[in-house]
Amino acid sequence: MDPAQSPVVIGVRELVVGFGDHIVLDHLSLDVRRGEILGVVGASGGGKSVLLRTIIGLLPKRSGTIVVLGADRDTASFEAMRAIERRWGVLFQQGALFSSLTVRQNVEFPMREYLKLSQKLQTEVAMAKLGMVGINADDAEKYPAELSGGMTKRVALARALALDPEIVFLDEPTSGLDPISAGDFDTLIKTLQQTLGLTVFMVTHDLDSLFAVCDRVAALVDGKVIAEGPIAAMLACEHPWVKAYFQGKRARETTHAFNHPAS
Ligand SMILES: Nc1ncnc2c1ncn2[C@@H]1O[C@H](COP(=O)(O)OP(=O)(O)O)[C@@H](O)[C@H]1O
Ligand SMILES: [Mg+2]
Incomplete structure (x- = not known):
């Protein structure tokens, strides 16, 4: 099924998260659909990990709603939420293993x-x-x-897949890897996503990953999703941050390869 027509499995509305005076997510809204690989990009320190951690219930929100697999932590019972938590797996940015x-x-x-x-x-x-x-x-x-x-x-x-999850959250899965290992890991993610029918929420700043595996990208700037869509839409986006990110010097080579697959 075309992911664009699939049901929403993660729905975030008007989410506000902050620490003291520091508002990190400022009325952020985002949908993730069943079977898609969504790439979340944004400046370092922009709140990508905070968004991921808030969605899975590790950080408290100030306001807004988060519905994952039909459950809203604000209204669901403890048991219901625990049953939902079994249906996702997470690969954290730091300290991946015990x-x-x-x-x-x-x-x-x-x-x-x-x-x-x-x-x-x-x-x-x-x-x-x-x-x-x-x-x-x-x-x-x-x-x-x-x-x-x-x-x-x-x-x-493998640990994130232990419980046969429907959704996998990946926080910078290829950071710290050399380009070849990163490329291999991207291929692995894509293959597993397709064979297991996973929905993938992937935070990354790796442009190669975005181009190689993501169906859709959401750009997080100033605490909000300021642009979202397939890579082609991001390349055409006029927002200054998105333009700089996708068409910056570092990006040029990857973008060229995307636009000229035969060359
Ligand atoms: N537990 C925390 N307590 C206080 N501030 C935090 C906490 N977690 C993250 N922050 C702050 O929130 C902001 C966003 O962080 P983060 O989501 O980790 O950024 P990134 O987009 O690089 O993943 C940063 O300014 C960070 O210092
Ligand atoms: Mg992070």
Whole structure:
């Protein structure tokens, strides 16, 4: 199904989030539709991670509404919200893995939290998820300190997929990776999204990622979504920040490749 026609799975309306006098999100509204990969871009410190963390309930909002998979935290019961939380997975920007747990134990962790499975079954599921993200069984008993940056991100992705989520939240999944590892990770995200039918909310400042995987982009500026649409619409957007971001010097090469796929 064309994601543009799909139901809204994350609906944010007039969201206000702040810390003390500092208003980070200022009446922000945004929809995410089932089956799409939405890329969220914006200046560093602009509130992308705050938006993600508020949507999943880790940060409080001042006002506005957030409805995820039909549930509004303001009105849903604790049990209902917990049932909804099982239906998403998260890859955080910082400290992706628990350093005292092995790779396998990291992936088992959400199952321990939310499911009543035997240890044997947890391990089987964890190994299957690790296989999906391209981690060898040999690496399952390693600790995070023994992993490369790319492997760490893959394990974190496997953990985000542990509960067979419908929505995956990714916060700067390719930051800190070399371009080749980042490209491989983009391909992995796209493949998993298509095979598992995921909805993906991806914060990124990686233009290559945006072009390679996102169906739609939302630009967060001054606490609001000031532009949203497919890449082509963003390239045509006249807003100064969007123009600078997509048509800046760093962007030129990627944009050229997008507009001239044969060259
Ligand atoms: N827990 C917090 N307490 C106070 N300020 C915070 C907190 N989390 C984020 N901020 C501030 O909110 C702003 C947006 O941060 P963030 O969402 O992390 O930006 P980014 O778009 O780079 O992800 C920043 O000014 C940051 O310092
Ligand atoms: Mg951030």
